[in-house]
Amino acid sequence: MLRYVLHRLIVMIPTVIAISVVTFVIIQLPPGDFLSAQISELQAQGEGVQTERIEYLRELYGLDRPIWQQYLHWAWGLLHGDLGWSFEYDRPVTEVIGDKIFLTVVISFATVIFTWIVAFPIALYSATHKYSWGDHGLTFLGFLGLATPNFLLALVMLYFANVWFGTSIGGLVDPQYLDQPMSWGKFVSVLQHLWIPVIIIGTSGTAGMIRRLRANLMDELQKPYVVTAKAKGLPPGRALLKYPLRMSLNPFIADIGNLLPDLISGSALVAVVLSLPTTGPVLVRALQSQDMYLAGSFLMLEAFLVVIGVLISDLLLAWLDPRIRFSGGQSR
Numbered sequence: 001m002l003r004y005v006l007h008r009l010i011v012m013i014p015t016v017i018a019i020s021v022v023t024f025v026i027i028q029l030p031p032g033d034f035l036s037a038q039i040s041e042l043q044a045q046g047e048g049v050q051t052e053r054i055e056y057l058r059e060l061y062g063l064d065r066p067i068w069q070q071y072l073h074w075a076w077g078l079l080h081g082d083l084g085w086s087f088e089y090d091r092p093v094t095e096v097i098g099d100k101i102f103l104t105v106v107i108s109f110a111t112v113i114f115t116w117i118v119a120f121p122i123a124l125y126s127a128t129h130k131y132s133w134g135d136h137g138l139t140f141l142g143f144l145g146l147a148t149p150n151f152l153l154a155l156v157m158l159y160f161a162n163v164w165f166g167t168s169i170g171g172l173v174d175p176q177y178l179d180q181p182m183s184w185g186k187f188v189s190v191l192q193h194l195w196i197p198v199i200i201i202g203t204s205g206t207a208g209m210i211r212r213l214r215a216n217l218m219d220e221l222q223k224p225y226v227v228t229a230k231a232k233g234l235p236p237g238r239a240l241l242k243y244p245l246r247m248s249l250n251p252f253i254a255d256i257g258n259l260l261p262d263l264i265s266g267s268a269l270v271a272v273v274l275s276l277p278t279t280g281p282v283l284v285r286a287l288q289s290q291d292m293y294l295a296g297s298f299l300m301l302e303a304f305l306v307v308i309g310v311l312i313s314d315l316l317l318a319w320l321d322p323r324i325r326f327s328g329g330q331s332r
Contacts, residue, residue, distance in 0.1 A: 012307050019303040024071045027292045074293065078300060084293030093297045097279055103172060104278040110194055111202040119209035127217035145207030151269040154200050169196050170275040197274055201267045216248035246320065253320060256313040
């Protein structure tokens with residue numbers, strides 16, 4: 001196992017390098033750069049532009065260098081923990097995303113907990129009571145959750161909260177804590193506002209997990225080892241939880257590679273609709289304004305978490321399922 005982990009860690013190095021090259025090329029594809037976009041915006045507003053000032057800033061930020069030099073400068077900074085400079089905010093990227101990453105992680109983690117707490121009991125009931133009235137009703141709700149976009153559900157909840165209660169459910173903190181550093185009072189305010197985005201973001205994920213876990217469990221419950229366990233007098237609850245449920249968890253463990261980057265990006269559309277101070281809207285704005293270092297840092301963080309998540313999921317799958325071995329088919 002140690003040899004396998006070392007091999008995977010070595011392979012991660014060229015993988016991350018390749019991802020960084022692709023990421024940098026993507027953020028460079030739109031014509032121009034941040035300063036060019038700012039010039040066009042000022043000219044559209046009828047304001048004058050100082051050419052000398054623009055050239056000075058382009059030289060200062062290294063935007064006048066060849067693309068490969070800009071990439072090397074950016075990649076060298078990443079190796080030293082320097083995520084670069086945000087042109088739009090005129091601050092280091094780490095300062096721009098610091099507090100927002102914490103709030104995004106809180107929302108994403110709470111959403112995962114909500115999804116698992118709701119989905120598992122429903123899926124267990126549906127799999128053990130298949131084709132019953134309860135199963136049909138829960139299946140209908142699951143399809144309804146899958147068919148409803150999160151941002152549309154957010155708009156509907158905003159509308160009814162305003163019509164029925166005359167209030168807005170947008171935002172994640174009380175107004176007095178906006179643009180304030182994290183404190184105990186702000187943390188409590190976040191917890192008070194947290195349940196609304198968690199329910200909205202977690203709806204489709206919960207519905208999807210119910211459907212997948214139900215299908216996996218129904219497949220496992222028909223296998224001979226379950227029938228044998230019941231014939232030997234194993235209690236029904238233990239016969240369900242000890243092996244069938246454990247074997248049905250494989251797809252969810254494999255999804256860790258997708259789960260970790262969600263802790264950074266979050267649900268961008270829902271965050272925009274609900275005015276959540278998370279990283280999603282910042283990433284969208286960075287891509288729109290061609291704030292290359294801010295956008296590139298976000299994308300690299302997500303890519304790195306995907307690589308780490310895939311490694312973690314592979315190790316957990318081998319621990320969870322005895323049928324999986326690191327040696328593959330080389331030995332028995």
